[in-house]
Amino acid sequence: MRIECASRMAVRILSLLMLAVTVPIGVYAQGSKTGDELLAQAQAALSKGKPEEAVSILRKAIDAEPNRADLYLLRSRARDSSGKFDAALEDASKYVELAPNDSLGYLNRARVYLSLEKKDKALEDANKAIALAPQDPDGYYRRADIYNEMGKEAEARADEAKADELDK
DSSP states (O other): OHHHHHHHHHHHHHHHHHHHHHOOOGGGOOOOHHHHHHHHHHHHHHHTTOHHHHHHHHHHHHHHOTTOHHHHHHHHHHHHHTTOHHHHHHHHHHHHHHOTTOHHHHHHHHHHHHHTTOHHHHHHHHHHHHHHOTTOHHHHHHHHHHHHHHTOHHHHHHHHHHHHHHTO
16 A cells, blocks of 8 residues: 555656646746756656756755745655655755645655654644545545554554545
């Protein structure tokens, strides 16, 4: 179940980031042409398994556009992929600050908290994501992962069942 959730989250994040490049909505306001180009380069580097390269590219993009939430989300993913969990948490928190009503930010940060073995904080963020998007199965899959890590099998099974129901 965890692999399915991670794959679904990766697809959702990449879809969101591609949308952010082309459509100016909310905090995903279209940036400069250079910012969009850097984002595309970083996405390509990350998809090729080069998270450090993506982080370097995103550093330049964030310097140019420090209030662009999608850049922090992708850099959080890249830092998480390279095992830099504290830095990933900083970026995940910045994304939440810039886009407080987006459940994806809380799901991303919950994953990072889980990597840092901060299960209670991960659970708080998963609950916030579910509150923001109760019809999105990703929140329930993430919370099921957290419950499994906490040894709460009954709660994990209930969330997996709810997520499967919503995922149909």
